[in-house]
Amino acid sequence: MPELPEVETICRALRDELTGARIRRLDLHARGLRHPFPEGMADCVRGKRIRRIERRAKYILMHLDGGDVLLCHLGMSGRMAIHATIPAERGRHDHVIFTLADGRGLIFSDPRRFGSLELTHETRLEDHPRLAPLGPEPLGNHFSAATLSRALDGRRTAIKQALLDQKTVAGLGNIYVCEALWRSGISPLRQAAGLTESEVADLHGHIRAVLLDAIAAGGSSLRDYRRASGEMGYFQHDFAVYGREGEDCQRPACPGSIERIAQAGRSSFFCPRCQH
DNA sequence: CTACCATCCTGGTTGC
DNA sequence: TGCAACCAGGATGGTA
16 A cells, blocks of 8 residues: 555654664464564564664565564555554454553554565675565655666656656555656656657655655555554645546646546556646 | 456445 | 446466
8 A cells, every 4th residue: 555655654654753663572363464474473483672773675675683574565555553452352453563661552453464574684685585675765866867878768658657656756556656647747648768868867756755755744645554653644635646537637727536446457647738 | 478367364445 | 225347556377
């Protein structure tokens, strides 16, 4: 479910609340979600302190004592919530429960079970099969108009598809791709390699801008997403196109209305009047 | 490379 | 009101 801004919002809250906390125990109430939980994960993390929490693409990385790293992906419906105490009754989709030494709980729940929780080590983090293929962080220094241009070079697939591909740039999903393309005035149907240099430069800037705007709003709360504190994000009110099929285009003086089409089985929302 | 398909699951919404 | 169809923010591996 969550895309980069939602994961970033959750990550910041977890970082504020959990850095330095010690894990008393980890209880797994499933064999795994998208992937099986690693053998011995609960034993490995027991008693360790959470040293540092960071985000890579849509993954939450929790660095523990000894260099072990928990790699968590929320999939489409995953939630991470901090509780002052462990609730007496386990929720239907609470698959992973961390009990901290101070009595608090961190609960990973995921109705659709597309999320994942894996264990690796700092020394081989970048080689991890989930992380190794990822493209640059869109808000990082290695993502520039030039690197985006290079990533799109020679790709005959639609720009919509190319941007959803995590190898092009990491962390975008359906919502923010639609929004960035609208802000850029570029049709999702355009061939990726066919964008002009100036269009790529616009797109690069708008990808960053829409992500920063969404992070500033605490992410977007559609069905499942909540911040780690349980609060909603608010960026869904600022969508220009996502989920706005039939509504008037918000671009000043544009008489168009938002259309929805399917690309590779996913919905694309755009204004055919001002996105070329 | 590319397009396309299926798959992992559950739950909310829509339409009859 | 009931029920079935459809839809969903993702990632991956297979096929042609």
